[in-house]
Amino acid sequence: KAGVTQTPRYLIKTRGQQVTLSCSPISGHRSVSWYQQTPGQGLQFLFEYFSETQRNKGNFPGRFSGRQFSNSRSEMNVSTLELGDSALYLCASSLRTSGRTYNEQFFGPGTRLTVL
Amino acid sequence: AQTVTQSQPEMSVQEAETVTLSCTYDTSESDYYLFWYKQPPSRQMILVIRQEAYKQQNATENRFSVNFQKAAKSFSLKISDSQLGDAAMYFCAYTGANSKLTFGKGITLSVRP
Numbered sequence: 001k002a003g004v005t006q007t008p009r010y011l012i013k014t015r016g017q018q019v020t021l022s023c024s025p026i027s028g029h030r031s032v033s034w035y036q037q038t039p040g041q042g043l044q045f046l047f048e049y050f051s052e053t054q055r056n057k058g059n060f061p062g063r064f065s066g067r068q069f070s071n072s073r074s075e076m077n078v079s080t081l082e083l084g085d086s087a088l089y090l091c092a093s094s095l096r097t098s099g100r101t102y103n104e105q106f107f108g109p110g111t112r113l114t115v116l
Numbered sequence: 117a118q119t120v121t122q123s124q125p126e127m128s129v130q131e132a133e134t135v136t137l138s139c140t141y142d143t144s145e146s147d148y149y150l151f152w153y154k155q156p157p158s159r160q161m162i163l164v165i166r167q168e169a170y171k172q173q174n175a176t177e178n179r180f181s182v183n184f185q186k187a188a189k190s191f192s193l194k195i196s197d198s199q200l201g202d203a204a205m206y207f208c209a210y211t212g213a214n215s216k217l218t219f220g221k222g223i224t225l226s227v228r229p
Contacts, residue, residue, distance in 0.1 A: 043219035107161035
């Protein structure tokens with residue numbers, strides 16, 4: 001079974017531009033979560049999508065948004081890029097079944113975004 | 117809000133020796149999961165081991181084991197017979213009712229040959 005894929009792997013943008021990152025989950029997984037990783041702040045949760053609906057959201061400004069499609073693929077968008085948005089963006093997919101059982105999150109390789 | 121603290125930024129271990137990575141957390145929830153993730157230079161996050169809070173028995177996965185002290189809110193990872201391939205950044209993480217992962221700052225583990 002193919003793992004989580006993220007495209008592009010590397011991206012260079014300039015301040016003020018916007019960017020869209022894509023995440024394709026493992027087949028059968030309906031939940032996709034996004035994380036930002038920076039040397040200063042570490043790994044921080046951005047948001048989670050399940051069945052095309054945002055289920056959880058972290059403490060990020062409205063410039064960060066996302067969506068999920070009917071095939072569970074997810075995109076995240078960052079508008080009006082700032083230098084501080086330079087980071088590794090990781091997505092993770094899981095089965096996200098109902099009930100209390102935790103379903104393991106499988107991570108993609110990440111997209112390295114550099115904002116100049 | 118839940119917090120995860122890894123106070124040691126770096127550790128080093130001799131190949132074949134044992135090393136313990138520390139983690140503490142804070143939560144008011146009674147039902148939660150704790151994890152250790154490994155992130156090698158490739159940046160691919162890999163789940164090493166997980167512990168369910170309601171289970172008193174410490175989790176074990178081959179050379180990796182945890183010491184889960186629920187009352188003290190402590191969750192340390194022991195790596196036995198360290199191998200060169202164990203060199204990576206290790207993150208302690210927590211998840212509770214909202215299913216989002218909260219990570220510690222991570223610790224860089226180096227393995228000396």
